[in-house]
Amino acid sequence: MPESWVNSAERIGVDLHVNLPEGKGGRQAALTRALRDAVRDGRLAPGTRLPPYRSLAADLAVARNTVASAYAELVAEGWLTARQGSGTRVADRAAPPRPVSVPQRTATPPRPAHDLRQGVPDATSFPRTAWxxxxxxxxTAAPHEAFGPGDPQGRVELRRALTEYLSRARGVRTTPDRIVICSGFAHGLRLLYGGVGGPSRGVLRGPLAVEAYGLPFHRDLLHEAGVRTVPLEIDEAGADVGALGAVRGLRGVLLTPAHQFPTGGPLHPERRTQAVDWARAHDGLVLEDDYDGEFRYDREPVGAVQGLDPERVVYLGSLSKSLSPALRLGWMVLPAHLVGPVLAVKGEREAWASAPDQLTLADFLESGHYDRHVRRTRQRYRSRRDQLLSVLAAHAPHIRATGIAAGLHAVLRLPPGTEPDALRAAAHQGLALDGLARFRHPGAAGPAPDGLVVGYATPADHAYGSALAALCRALPPPR
Known part of the structure; x- marks a missing residue:
């Protein structure tokens, strides 16, 4: 008999996949072997209730006595148990052997005692109850069509909620039809420039100006898409956007204007205007990465550059810093002429962002829970930052911390030539953190200052003091 699916066991809530090949002993022997093998290899777990004789017999087109005899034999062998009122079940002692482990190709490095890497929010602060x-x-309120094939632009409920929130909290000027939901900033960048299917898959073309400091992952993504990146130097006023006009064929610039990553500080108002003016004059675009714009401590809120010209700025945001990177939800606020091309690249159906998660986020925004969560975590991160500064003032006053007015990390400026030794000392102390040089564009001119990028959001409260003490032991002494 060919393979059969046993589907009629509604009363016990299990389905069985039973293969009864023709062979020696007839149907009863074949069924006994099939059930024994299923228990032995773990496909039928201990305690699983098997279908009644009549149900299994009907599904397999065999006599009821055939099933009863097979069950009785397996009970006698100890594979099954049968009790009045409880039916026939897999015996608890019939545990399958442990599967053989597949050897790992590379050894997993030991986990550091303290994680001070940038960009990782406090996982313990995720608002589980409110979410x-x-x-x-x-x-409960979702329409039935929400559980069908997803709209690649994203659920309209979420796009409406984002329109209201981004306008109120970040100064973004948009409508729901200009928002495209994605899985985060990197996904948005791939939709614009490619990187998954090669350079022909992206919407935009040509070289892209980027800040001289940024995530290597983003630069690598662009490089894989065939995009040449041109670094813009960073000073106290942010990226030197005045240099944009000198780059031949340039049509786009990627900025982190609310809080430059990782050096810190907002883009100066004059330079924000200058970047938009350049885009207007050169038929170009400003890509605005608003990765942690909600978290500011010692300054007035800095609105989005997008508000200066919605037709020349692509605004990208996500939940990776404010809620959790595990949610894989982000958004693109696009100029009108880019919505169609971006959706064409994304495809006919949503393949990334879960519709239930989108609906949940829409409710989370509209109910005010997102605002309350941001305010709570803002206070928490400010307290963490203040503790870092206090410990440095007491134990390493020669080390200057910068980029501290906002965000989830600070940059500790080190004496020239000391960054490599400080990173080795930090590793010896059981600390995971990054050096400033890691984020420097390889094409940037001039020497890079030494520094450590210290994230203060991740460690648990009870371990944060120990992490800071270990950090101070890793810092170079005063000269």
Missing amino acids: LAASRRAL
Whole structure:
């Protein structure tokens, strides 16, 4: 008999996949072997209730006595148990052997005692109760079509909620039809420039100006898409956007204007205007990465550059810093002429962002829970930052911290030539953190200052003091 799916066991809530090949002993022997093998290799777990004789016999087109005899034999062998009122179950002692482990190609490095890497929010602060309540409300109110093939532009409920929130909190000027939901900043960058299917898959072309400091991952993504990146130097006023006009064939610039990553500080108002003026004059675009714009401590809120000209700025945001990178939700606020091309690249159906998660986020925004969460975590991160500064003032007053008015990290400026030794000392102290040189564009001119990029969001409260003490031991002494 060919393979059969046993589907009629509604009363016990299990399906069985049973293969009864013709062979020695007839149907009863074949069924006994099939069930024994299923228990032995773990496909039928201990405690699983098997279908009644009549149900299994009907599904396999065999006599009821055939099933009863097979069950009785396996009970006698100890593979199954049978009790009045409880039916026939897999015996608890019939545990399958452990699977053989597949050797790892590379050894996993030991986990550091303290994680001070940048860009990682406090996982313990995720608002589980509020998110669960929002999910229940969203799923209860969701239309049936929300559980069908997804719209690549994203759920309209979320796009409406983002329109209101981004306008109110970040000064973004948009409408729901200009927003495209994605899985985060990197996904948005791939939709614009390619990187998954090669350079022909992106919407935009030509070289892209980037800040001289930024995430290597983003530069690598652009390089894989065939995009040449041109570094802009950074000073106290942010990226030197005045140099844009000198780059031949340039049509785009990628900026982190609310809080330059990783050096810190907002883009000066004059330079924000200058960047938009350049885009207007050269038929270009400003790509605005608003990766942690909600977290500011010692300054007035800095609105989005997008508000200066929605037709010349692509605004990109996500939940990776404010809620959790595990949610894989982000958004692109696009000029009108880019919405169609971006959706054409994305495809006919949503392949990245879960519709239930989108609906939950829409409720989370509209109910005010997102604002409350941001305010709570802002206070928490400010306290963490203040503790870092206090410890440095007491134990390493010769080390200057910069980029501290916002965000989830600070840059500790080091004496020239000391960054490599400080990183080795930090590793010896069980610290995971990054040096400033790691984020420097390889094509940037001139020497790079030494420094450590210290994230203060990740460690647990009870371990944060120990992490800071270890950090101070790793810092170079005063000269």
